[in-house]
Amino acid sequence: QxxxxxxxxxxxxxxGSLRLSCAHSGRTFGSYAMGWFRQAxxxxxxxxxxxxxxxxxxxxxxxVKGRFTISRDTAKNxxxxxxxxxxxxxxxVYYCVARVRIGLPRYExxxxxxxxxxxxxxxx
Numbered sequence: 001q002x003x004x005x006x007x008x009x010x011x012x013x014x015x016g017s018l019r020l021s022c023a024h025s026g027r028t029f030g031s032y033a034m035g036w037f038r039q040a041x042x043x044x045x046x047x048x049x050x051x052x053x054x055x056x057x058x059x060x061x062x063x064v065k066g067r068f069t070i071s072r073d074t075a076k077n078x079x080x081x082x083x084x085x086x087x088x089x090x091x092x093v094y095y096c097v098a099r100v101r102i103g104l105p106r107y108e109x110x111x112x113x114x115x116x117x118x119x120x121x122x123x124x
Contacts, residue, residue: 001113002024002025002026002032002098002100002112002113003024003025003113004022004023004024004025004096004097004098004113004114004115004116005022005023005025005096005115005116006020006021006022006094006095006096006115006116006117006118007020007021007022007023007118008020008021008118009094009118009119009120010119010120010121011121011122011123012086012120012121012122012123013122013123014086014087014088014122014123014124015085015086016086016122017082017083017084017085017086018083018086018120019080019081019082019083020036020080020081020083020094020096020118020120021078021079021080022034022036022078022079022080022081022096022115023077023078024077024078024079024098025077026077026098029072029074029077030053030054030074031053031100032053032098032099032100033050033051033052033053033098033099033103033104033105034050034051034070034072034079034096034097034098034099034105035047035048035049035050035051035070035096035097035098035099035104035105035106035111036048036049036050036070036079036081036094036095036096036097037094037095037097037108037111038090038092038093038094038095038120039092039093039095039117040089040091040092040093043092045095045108046061047061047106047107048060048061048064048068048081048094049061049064049068049070049081050070050104050105050106051070051071051072051079051104052104055071055072057104058070059104059106063089064083064090067083067084067085067086068081068082068083068084069081069082069084070082079096081094083120086120086122087122088122088123088124089122090120090122091120091121091122092120093117093118093119093120094117094118094119094120095114095115095116095117096114096115097110097111097112097113097114097115098111098112098113099111099112100112100113
């Protein structure tokens with residue numbers, strides 16, 4: 001079984017930056033497409049970003065395109081989400097996901113494993 005542990009969340013002022021990390025417990029990290037979802041209070045969980053097994057293909061939600069970057073480090077079994085120019089509407093719990101099947105995790109049902117989430121709060 002795969003365990004995902006997110007870290008790097010916190011409180012930041014609008015316009016600031018944070019980098020989230022997701023540690024993957026598996027020995028075959030490269031066999032999993034990875035991604036990030038987020039959920040704000042009272043809102044449904046929404047897609048943020050995804051990256052392919054080889055890191056050759058990435059997808060970003062329109063709301064974060066140009067501000068966020070998804071990447072992965074195979075040697076460290078770690079997924080990253082670099083968040084720049086943060087806005088108050090980015091405030092949410094951010095979840096790391098892994099998909100063992102072919103394709104990118106762009107919807108909740110696409111994810112095979114979920115992390116526990118890390119809180120990101122952006123003040124105005």
